[in-house]
Amino acid sequence: MEKKQKSFFILIAILIGIGIGIFAWNILTPKLSGGVFYYLLDGSKAKLFLLNGGNPQEITSVDAQEVEFGKYKLPKHTFFSNDGKQMIYFKQVDEEIIDSNDEFIVARTIYDSILVNLKTGKEIKIDQLMDSTGIVFSPNDAEIAWIKQTRGATFTEIEDSNTKREIWISRADGQNAKLLASFDENVIFLEKWNDNYIYFQGMWDTNVRSIGRINVKTRKKEYIIPNNCEKLLEDCNNVQFSDSGEYFLYEKLSDITELYLGSFDREFTQVLTTDRISDRLWITDKEFFYTEQEQTRKEGVMETIHIVNLKSKTDDKIYTGSYVSQLTLDPDKKYLFFLEKAGDDFKLMRLNIKSKKTEEILFEDYNNILLIQ
Numbered sequence: 001m002e003k004k005q006k007s008f009f010i011l012i013a014i015l016i017g018i019g020i021g022i023f024a025w026n027i028l029t030p031k032l033s034g035g036v037f038y039y040l041l042d043g044s045k046a047k048l049f050l051l052n053g054g055n056p057q058e059i060t061s062v063d064a065q066e067v068e069f070g071k072y073k074l075p076k077h078t079f080f081s082n083d084g085k086q087m088i089y090f091k092q093v094d095e096e097i098i099d100s101n102d103e104f105i106v107a108r109t110i111y112d113s114i115l116v117n118l119k120t121g122k123e124i125k126i127d128q129l130m131d132s133t134g135i136v137f138s139p140n141d142a143e144i145a146w147i148k149q150t151r152g153a154t155f156t157e158i159e160d161s162n163t164k165r166e167i168w169i170s171r172a173d174g175q176n177a178k179l180l181a182s183f184d185e186n187v188i189f190l191e192k193w194n195d196n197y198i199y200f201q202g203m204w205d206t207n208v209r210s211i212g213r214i215n216v217k218t219r220k221k222e223y224i225i226p227n228n229c230e231k232l233l234e235d236c237n238n239v240q241f242s243d244s245g246e247y248f249l250y251e252k253l254s255d256i257t258e259l260y261l262g263s264f265d266r267e268f269t270q271v272l273t274t275d276r277i278s279d280r281l282w283i284t285d286k287e288f289f290y291t292e293q294e295q296t297r298k299e300g301v302m303e304t305i306h307i308v309n310l311k312s313k314t315d316d317k318i319y320t321g322s323y324v325s326q327l328t329l330d331p332d333k334k335y336l337f338f339l340e341k342a343g344d345d346f347k348l349m350r351l352n353i354k355s356k357k358t359e360e361i362l363f364e365d366y367n368n369i370l371l372i373q
Contacts, residue, residue: 035052035084035331036051036335036372037049037080037087038337038369038370038372039075039078039369040368041073041368041369044064044072046063046075047061048061048062048087048118051337051348051361056361060116060118060121062075062114074368074370075089075091076370077089077090077111078090078372079134079136080137081137081141082137083141084331085117085119086117086118086172087115087118088116088135089113090111090112090114090130090132091113092111093110093111093112095109096110112125112126113128113130113146114126124173126173127174128148128170129148129149130146130148130149131149133147133188133189133190134147134190134191136191136192136193137193138193139195143169144170144171144172145168145190147168147188147190148165148168164184165183165184165185165186165187165188166180166182167181167190168180169216180198180214180216180219181221185203185210186203186204186205188200188203189202192241193216194243194244194245196215197215197216198213199212199241200214207237209232209234209237209239210233211239212224222264226260228252235253235254236250236253238280240282241282242282242284243285244285246263246264247262248261248262248263249261249280250262251277256273256275257273257274257277258273259272259277259290261310271310272308272315276292277291277293278290278292278303278324278325279324279325281336286310287307287309289305289306289308289327289329291327292304301322301323302321302322303322305318305324305327305336305351307353319358322340322342323341323346324338325338325339325340325346326338327373334353335350336350337349337351339369341366342363345363345364346363346364346365346369347361348360348363348364
């Protein structure tokens with residue numbers, strides 16, 4: 001009986017110890033759900049921060065990209081899981097000279113794809129030839145879809161090699177990779193993965209494009225051509241998918257830019273007409289932000305952030321500032337983050353979408369900070 005009591009108390013002590021450990025882990029490690037991520041350049045490193053309603057938290061740091069000896073820039077090809085606990089970034093490891101003469105050198109950058117656990121900072125090299133044009137996580141973050149890298153560096157080289165662009169699906173670490181589909185387009189950009197569909201854009205050439213989605217179970221591709229666009233979308237561009245992928249904004253090129261709403265239900269509606277749109281960002285399938293640019297005599301270039309509700313058909317101005325850029329929305333859709341010019345530097349701003357109140361977070365050189373949506 002005494003031995004059973006001792007065993008019972010030992011078991012209780014172990015359980016209490018585990019509970020304390022879990023509590024301490026949650027307290028000491030950053031909360032990764034909610035907020036937005038951004039890079040800050042620090043020498044040869046890119047420090048990753050998480051910013052939500054409070055102060056910025058440094059999460060980890062990765063290697064910055066060396067552009068010339070002793071000079072670095074932030075890694076722009078970074079992709080986050082839906083729960084914000086993992087990211088994949090592309091680390092420059094080499095350059096390959098493709099062509100050169102007395103006036104220029106054409107080089108192909110060679111990357112390694114790196115999976116990062118944002119709780120621990122642990123990095124794993126993904127042993128796959130991934131193209132840096134886009135990676136999307138599955139809705140449950142268990143898998144990723146990616147484009148297989150090709151040797152061609154230009155549209156012409158890809159066409160001459162007769163290489164098919166391929167979408168592959170694997171675990172987040174690159175294991176258990178399987179071919180999903182091949183494409184005739186020279187470049188494929190993966191945009192969203194929602195339910196059973198992966199949404200994408202394709203390019204044969206600079207002004208020859210495609211919009212579509214592929215069912216990951218049936219592998220069936222579905223292309224869509226907006227009813228006011230040419231078959232190869234030569235006169236329509238700047239396509240931007242909503243979070244669900246079901247809807248997309250696109251611009252029709254004419255004497256003045258016309259912004260349209262499209263859907264895979266084949267419904268197309270003109271939203272607004274202006275020649276001064278600079279940035280756009282979806283909030284929900286029924287709402288989005290856009291910035292409208294205006295040249296003023298006194299203050300130079302000023303940009304106004306609008307919020308458009310497609311259901312109520314309203315267009316409201318919520319903020320005006322100088323050279324507003326990098327619109328980024330937090331996952332809870334409470335705050336909008338952006339950069340605004342302030343003298344020789346830029347300030348990182350946080351805007352409460354409900355109250356319309358703004359606050360300055362920090363000042364930084366524009367080339368040293370990158371918000372990641």
